[in-house]
Amino acid sequence: xxxxxxxxxxxxxxxxxxxxxxxxxxxxxxxxxxxxxxxxxxxxxxxxxxxxxxxxxxxxxxxxxxxxxxxxxxxxxxxxxxxxxxxxxxxxxxxxxxxxxxxxxxxxxxxxxxxxxxxxxxxxxxxxxxxxxxxxxxxxxxxxxxxxxxxxxxxxxxxx
Numbered sequence: 001x002x003x004x005x006x007x008x009x010x011x012x013x014x015x016x017x018x019x020x021x022x023x024x025x026x027x028x029x030x031x032x033x034x035x036x037x038x039x040x041x042x043x044x045x046x047x048x049x050x051x052x053x054x055x056x057x058x059x060x061x062x063x064x065x066x067x068x069x070x071x072x073x074x075x076x077x078x079x080x081x082x083x084x085x086x087x088x089x090x091x092x093x094x095x096x097x098x099x100x101x102x103x104x105x106x107x108x109x110x111x112x113x114x115x116x117x118x119x120x121x122x123x124x125x126x127x128x129x130x131x132x133x134x135x136x137x138x139x140x141x142x143x144x145x146x147x148x149x150x151x152x153x154x155x156x157x158x159x160x
Contacts, residue, residue, distance in 0.1 A: 074098050074157040081150035085122070085140035096134040098157055103128050106158040109136065112151030121146050126155060 076098065083092040107126040115122075121142035129135040134155055140146045 068160050071159040072100065074100055074159075075155065077152045077154045079150055080136060080153045082136075082138045082148050084145060084147040085138060086145050088140060088143050091137060091139040093135050093137040095129070096136065096153075096155065097132055098128070098134045098155065099132050100159075101128045101134060101157045102131055102159065106160070107134060108156040108158070110154035110156075112153055114149050114151040118146060118148055122148065128157065 078096045080094050080096070082094055085092060105128045107128060109124060109126045111124060115124075121140060121144070123137075123139040123141055125137045127135055127137070134157065136153065136155075138148070
């Protein structure tokens with residue numbers, strides 16, 4: 001049986017009308033689910049927008065439409081409590097271990113709801129600064145002090 005998050009990927013692709021073909025064991029699903037299958041090549045043969053949610057997908061060579069292969073998706077949450085930012089231009093950063101991440105991977109951050117009222121005064125950027133290290137950088141863009149509370153931050157790292 002596919003892990004829950006990987007099954008969500010397959011379900012999202014199928015819901016978008018994508019035809020999925022698993023090369024291993026010649027398994028094909030056009031409107032169904034994969035169970036007890038190891039997928040070695042997965043191609044989404046549509047140009048439709050598709051949501052992909054995965055943390056432990058073992059699928060290799062995932063391509064959606066005419067896009068670039070996705071080698072892996074690393075997702076998680078971590079609690080971050082950035083240092084107080086005194087005023088305009090002051091910055092700080094926090095490092096998060098993301099095993100398997102490498103420099104050049106794409107990073108997407110979902111900011112905590114607890115920061116929503118403050119982030120209009122902050123620039124928040126995530127990038128892979130070294131192997132297994134996600135750096136989250138914060139910069140104050142206002143003329144007043146900014147102190148973001150400790151809160152869970154969601155990250156998604158995609159390797160191509």
